[in-house]
Amino acid sequence: MAVADLHTKINLQYSSQLSYVSNRLSYSRRFSLRPLPQPHNSRICCSVTSKEAQAPVAANTVDPKKKPDCYGVFCLTYDLTAEEETKSWKKMINIAVSGAAGMISNHLLFKLASGEVFGPDQPIALKLLGSERSFEALEGVAMELEDSLFPLLREVSIGIDAYEVFQDADWALLIGAKPRGPGMERAGLLDINGQIFAEQGKALNAVASRNVKVVVVGNPCNTNALICLKNAPNIPAKNFHALTRLDENRAKCQLALKAGVFYDQVSNVTIWGNHSTTQVPDFLNAKINGIPVKEVIKDTKWLEEEFTEKVQKRGGVLIKKWGRSSAASTAVSIVDAIRSLVTPTPKGDWFSSGVYTAGNPYGIAEDIVFSMPCRSKGDGDYELVKDVIIDDYLRSRIKKTETELLAEKRCVAHLTGEGIAVCDLPGDTMLPGEM
Ligand SMILES: NC(=O)C1=CN([C@@H]2O[C@H](COP(=O)(O)OP(=O)(O)OC[C@H]3O[C@@H](n4cnc5c(N)ncnc54)[C@H](OP(=O)(O)O)[C@@H]3O)[C@@H](O)[C@H]2O)C=CC1
Ligand SMILES: O=C([O-])CC(=O)C(=O)O
Numbered sequence: 001m002a003v004a005d006l007h008t009k010i011n012l013q014y015s016s017q018l019s020y021v022s023n024r025l026s027y028s029r030r031f032s033l034r035p036l037p038q039p040h041n042s043r044i045c046c047s048v049t050s051k052e053a054q055a056p057v058a059a060n061t062v063d064p065k066k067k068p069d070c071y072g073v074f075c076l077t078y079d080l081t082a083e084e085e086t087k088s089w090k091k092m093i094n095i096a097v098s099g100a101a102g103m104i105s106n107h108l109l110f111k112l113a114s115g116e117v118f119g120p121d122q123p124i125a126l127k128l129l130g131s132e133r134s135f136e137a138l139e140g141v142a143m144e145l146e147d148s149l150f151p152l153l154r155e156v157s158i159g160i161d162a163y164e165v166f167q168d169a170d171w172a173l174l175i176g177a178k179p180r181g182p183g184m185e186r187a188g189l190l191d192i193n194g195q196i197f198a199e200q201g202k203a204l205n206a207v208a209s210r211n212v213k214v215v216v217v218g219n220p221c222n223t224n225a226l227i228c229l230k231n232a233p234n235i236p237a238k239n240f241h242a243l244t245r246l247d248e249n250r251a252k253c254q255l256a257l258k259a260g261v262f263y264d265q266v267s268n269v270t271i272w273g274n275h276s277t278t279q280v281p282d283f284l285n286a287k288i289n290g291i292p293v294k295e296v297i298k299d300t301k302w303l304e305e306e307f308t309e310k311v312q313k314r315g316g317v318l319i320k321k322w323g324r325s326s327a328a329s330t331a332v333s334i335v336d337a338i339r340s341l342v343t344p345t346p347k348g349d350w351f352s353s354g355v356y357t358a359g360n361p362y363g364i365a366e367d368i369v370f371s372m373p374c375r376s377k378g379d380g381d382y383e384l385v386k387d388v389i390i391d392d393y394l395r396s397r398i399k400k401t402e403t404e405l406l407a408e409k410r411c412v413a414h415l416t417g418e419g420i421a422v423c424d425l426p427g428d429t430m431l432p433g434e435m
Pocket of ligand 2: 219246314315316325326432
């Protein structure tokens with residue numbers, strides 16, 4: 001469609017939208033970066049599919065307090081059937097991101113929009129969840145997305161109500177969480193963040209795609225994921241993941257360094273358990289150039305002590321250097337985690353993810369979210385890897401992280417619908433970022 005036609009089409013909408021716009025301006029500032037001859041802050045239409053543009057949204061039927069805001073250039077209606085190059089594109093998918101104005105998101109959103117995560121033929125809609133305090137920042141994020149001219153990014157909307165933002169989400173990347181402040185007990189953090197994830201679980205249950213895949217990043221991510229899935233009984237528990245891929249990547253890097261190889265030679269690395277300092281980076285089953293790590297790195301003391309602790313505490317060391325927690329490498333690891341679910345796992349290899357333990361083959365307690373080795377056919381689903389060795393060392397370490405997760409679970413019983421919370425956490429329970 002020619003730009004002039006497009007503007008004509010847009011301008012036809014303005015008169016009926018002006019009252020809606022003035023209502024909305026009380027809490028949001030909106031604009032389009034395209035020069036338009038008329039006031040151009042009206043929301044026209046957001047959703048574009050690869051087949052046809054959708055009808056404009058009737059503005060006066062929208063509750064201004066609730067409807068997430070489509071953004072600037074992404075509000076334009078255009079006709080993809082006229083775009084030759086989009087003919088082979090897949091159906092658009094909706095990706096909801098919470099904490100979208102935060103540091104991790106600031107790296108992640110641009111990777112998602114570039115096509116490097118879901119592929120060069122996969123158009124996406126980004127649905128960004130923030131809060132009243134971050135709304136202006138979210139607008140800034142949306143402006144940068146506009147200015148990046150990503151061809152695959154067909155829609156951006158921002159909002160502060162999870163029930164609106166998660167509507168029809170195919171993926172929900174739950175990053176937003178309150179950071180632990182000075183003097184705050186871990187039990188307090190579990191409760192505050194648990195409430196966020198209970199609410200978001202309910203919202204996903206109510207409005208997201210029935211097969212939405214959920215990646216929980218906000219800490220403490222395993223227990224937050226458990227809370228989230230317990231509050232979303234209509235979504236398969238198997239669809240919920242807690243991000244431990246950053247830990248896997250950190251472990252691969254350390255093994256590569258020690259062996260003097262590039263890190264692409266390191267495979268089959270499992271992180272077992274909690275995304276905390278009790279996590280178990282598994283060197284027993286890991287391989288370097290296809291050979292068991294223990295045959296390449298013969299220094300068992302280094303593997304059991306130095307390597308393990310380095311991976312467990314990497315986040316904290318980084319915070320000391322940077323003055324803030326890992327954001328870029330976390331975003332990269334979220335990309336890796338998603339890619340591992342949407343592309344077939346290379347033969348013989350696996351990846352780590354914090355997943356629901358129902359029916360696991362390792363004897364780990366049921367009904368918690370525990371990082372384990374997974375394989376995928378590339379259809380968004382996964383299966384647990386069965387052919388792993390668990391020796392006494394590994395078993396005792398796995399027990400410790402399992403004990404910690406069971407204690408965390410008891411702490412949030414009031415949020416999982418399992419009665420009264422009893423919070424008695426092991427003394428050394430810490431996030432990777434705490435030291
Ligand atoms: N699993 C993993 O491997 C890793 C996890 N993390 C975790 O990811 C999370 C986000 O990190 P990062 O992006 O660097 O943090 P930022 O502080 O940059 O952003 C976090 C976002 O969370 C939201 N937030 C803050 N407080 C609250 C609250 N009380 N209720 C709801 N949302 C809140 C804020 O958004 P708004 O104002 O819109 O509410 C903020 O934009 C943290 O929990 C961190 O510990 C970090 C690294 C690795
Ligand atoms: O504790 C944090 O926020 C940081 C963190 O999870 C990590 O670096 O692994």
